[in-house]
Amino acid sequence: MPGSRRIPPATGRDVARLAEVHPSTVSRALNPKSRKGLRPDVVARVLAAAEELSYRPNRIARALRVERSQSIGIIIPDISNPVYAPIVRGVEDTVRAHRLSVLIASSDNDQTREEELLGSMADQRIDGLLLATASRTYPMLHEVNALGIPVVFVNRCPDNPTVPFVTGDDERGIALAVDHLRSLGHTKLAHLAGTETVSTGYHRRLAFMRRVQESGLAGDPNAIVSADMFPDPVGIELGVTLCKELLGRGVAFTGIVAANDLMAVGCYDVFKQVGLSIPADVSIIGYNDVPLVDRLEPPLTTIRSPHYEIGQRAASALLDLIAGGESRPETIALAPELIARGSTAPPKE
């Protein structure tokens, strides 16, 4: 996107001369906020002259096409999923220093809706796009590429990303969870897996299987139940369904690694119903450390992914691309940490 005909660099005075306006008018016309006081034909003349001369007023703006909106977009799956709030905050805080604004939209995990949003974002003339909605086989990759603007995947990505991807290190997070349970003495572990259609669910399940095997623990395939078996939406209800499925299989386990916190909360409900106590009868670990899980009874042990930093790093990567950096399919995976609370303890004899 950044122009290749930018030598020698033009100055504001060059633009003023070509547009036949006073130099002070150039910056007013180029700033969308001060532009309103000027006559539209004057603004059009300045923009045309600036474009003609490839004039860009500052570092980030230098790389922005003048007709762009000085904003970036982020598409998230669902605004009510508490995972995304800190990611978005990290993005906002990072781009703010560059006087860009952030437009947020949620796709509701609906492909038609996401197509509409991509079209709409393109119409807004955003300068770059953060996508937190990608499935592993991301059918809209073509549309995304056709936008002709920098794109960075965040939190989820397609199987073969062609652009940067910033996420939490799920491999490491799941290893922390398995190691924690093993260090407490658990040898028979179960996993409530998220959907395989998105990278987080898929990679967390693979990581669970790998770490269990590496650790020499019992690796009963029946001890893994997956969201893909059920139509329930992600959340507590899904956790209830999966936990019941797990109990129905009659497989032995003393510890559960859930792919997210809300699934773990669903397990709380089921164990209460069947009269099993956490952690006396079964230990449970969640994932994400969303608000208030430290207040459950017992407080939930979980893996805290650095969502705010993920948002920051994704925004930085996007700003680099907007400023003319080369887009590489690199993955930046930030380290999570174990937050040990009351839902995990040594197993019974």
Added chain:
Amino acid sequence: MPGSRRIPPATGRDVARLAEVHPSTVSRALNPKSRKGLRPDVVARVLAAAEELSYRPNRIARALRVERSQSIGIIIPDISNPVYAPIVRGVEDTVRAHRLSVLIASSDNDQTREEELLGSMADQRIDGLLLATASRTYPMLHEVNALGIPVVFVNRCPDNPTVPFVTGDDERGIALAVDHLRSLGHTKLAHLAGTETVSTGYHRRLAFMRRVQESGLAGDPNAIVSADMFPDPVGIELGVTLCKELLGRGVAFTGIVAANDLMAVGCYDVFKQVGLSIPADVSIIGYNDVPLVDRLEPPLTTIRSPHYEIGQRAASALLDLIAGGESRPETIALAPELIARGSTAPPKE
């Protein structure tokens, strides 16, 4: 905004004739998503012809100026406040049927940032704006009016709004809370108030004072502690601070009405520290029913405000204005409900 020179209504064929294009090209050029395949000069010709003839392809679009973006904006204070997720979902689900997209931005309760966002939203050429950020003395009212687009306030509003306002009925919600405690036998109530600078905090405090007085309960002014006394951000920490302040005053109370759920959670922390039991020693009611407060120990009694419906109604009001309806300063206050859980019980003898 809606044109007044729209008689007789033009057809797509009229536009095609004037623009000298094939009729099928008209709809392609007017649809931002299919537009990309066309030459820019063709698109420009069709847009000019459509504008000239005041041609509008459908009901909502009829009222949209062609140069608008087919999107609305919503500015919220803080995306990590769980109150806003269902409001935004209600907005999204409502405008989606009209093929408008929603741009969300969060102001972080920062006026400079909000000014930037208003400028940016205006640059996006949004068709209408929902504002959930207004303080009671809203210094940006002038800028908002200057945008020249329909505006609806949601959840919070200035003291003298000049446009529609959709919110929960705080008066009724607080009355439900006070009546619930009174019906359990409580006669000495305390209130943790939100900031007076926004309408929710202010009106909930007034409603508390009024209902306590109407009910003939003890109305000790020292039993009200307000967020304005402390610099803490809204949330659990603020609840801790206010609850300690309340205890420090030595005023007698057996029940607390908190202005929001997170403040109530802060009370849980303080009472645990000082060895008081909920609800045996003190009953607590929150406000909003945010996710997971039903899982606290004990589960939190709270007032559930219909946030999703608030979002729906606000979006409908905005769509009406976009379609040419007259903007009136009416308030639509939706009824909340009491969700009685384990944090409230009759007081000790």
